[in-house]
Amino acid sequence: SYELTQPPSVSVSPGQTASITCSGDKLGGKYTSWYRQRPGQSPVLVIYADNKRPSGIPERFSGSNSGNTATLTISGTQAVDEAEYHCQAWDSSTAVTFGGGTKLTVL
Amino acid sequence: QVQLVQSGPEVKKPGASVKVSCKVSGNTVTSYGISWVRRAPGQGLEWMGWISAYNGNTDSAQKLQGRVTMTTDTSTSTVYMELRSLRSDDTAVYYCARVTYYESSGYYSDWGQGTLVTVSS
Numbered sequence: 001s002y003e004l005t006q007p008p009s010v011s012v013s014p015g016q017t018a019s020i021t022c023s024g025d026k027l028g029g030k031y032t033s034w035y036r037q038r039p040g041q042s043p044v045l046v047i048y049a050d051n052k053r054p055s056g057i058p059e060r061f062s063g064s065n066s067g068n069t070a071t072l073t074i075s076g077t078q079a080v081d082e083a084e085y086h087c088q089a090w091d092s093s094t095a096v097t098f099g100g101g102t103k104l105t106v107l
Numbered sequence: 108q109v110q111l112v113q114s115g116p117e118v119k120k121p122g123a124s125v126k127v128s129c130k131v132s133g134n135t136v137t138s139y140g141i142s143w144v145r146r147a148p149g150q151g152l153e154w155m156g157w158i159s160a161y162n163g164n165t166d167s168a169q170k171l172q173g174r175v176t177m178t179t180d181t182s183t184s185t186v187y188m189e190l191r192s193l194r195s196d197d198t199a200v201y202y203c204a205r206v207t208y209y210e211s212s213g214y215y216s217d218w219g220q221g222t223l224v225t226v227s228s
Contacts, residue, residue, distance in 0.1 A: 001169070031212035033215070041159060042218040043152065043215070045134040045214060045216055048207075049210070052209070074160040088215070094156075094157055096157075097144065097154065098151055100151040101152070
């Protein structure tokens with residue numbers, strides 16, 4: 001089965017840039033999405049199709065995907081961005097994989 | 108705006124079954140595919156399965172096949188997920204999520220609020 005690997009945690013200072021990676025075999029050949037999940041809340045889509053932002057998601061969120069790694073970048077990180085972030089790859093409606101999640105701490 | 112509203116928390120004993128509902132509002136449920144995703148304590152998100160509310164086609168993760176059933180009631184725009192032979196490691200928050208497509212690749216644009224299922228003797 002397909003696997004996606006994320007670092008368990010990333011720390012960033014307020015106003016700095018946070019980068020969260022997601023690695024998988026030939027991941028660059030698939031579209032990757034990213035979800036933010038705050039404690040006790042449902043996931044919220046922040047990036048789809050590698051680098052597209054849904055309406056309502058701030059411009060400081062961006063994404064890229066190449067080779068074996070997709071990256072979620074948060075520029076000018078704010079305290080409200082502290083959450084867990086999950087990547088997701090899609091092969092078909094019945095072959096969906098999530099990464100293990102990365103806890104972003106804004107120090 | 109599509110909304111997904113799930114049923115309330117459940118406490119079950121090992122070996123029992125649980126049925127979680129997900130009511131879709133804001134558009135006709137038959138337009139959608141709905142996936143079920145769960146998150147166990149200390150774990151990441153886990154894809155469980157998918158149902159086409161249009162024609163009822165389903166598929167589920169290999170590790171759950173034989174224990175999970177997904178159905179839809181188009182008259183009430185509600186999708187159901189039943190999990191049988193519950194074990195302690197089925198304790199998790201269960202989410203329904205609507206599938207949206209970009210160039211035949213899917214992502215989850217809308218999520219239910221989650222249903223906590225606790226399996227304990």
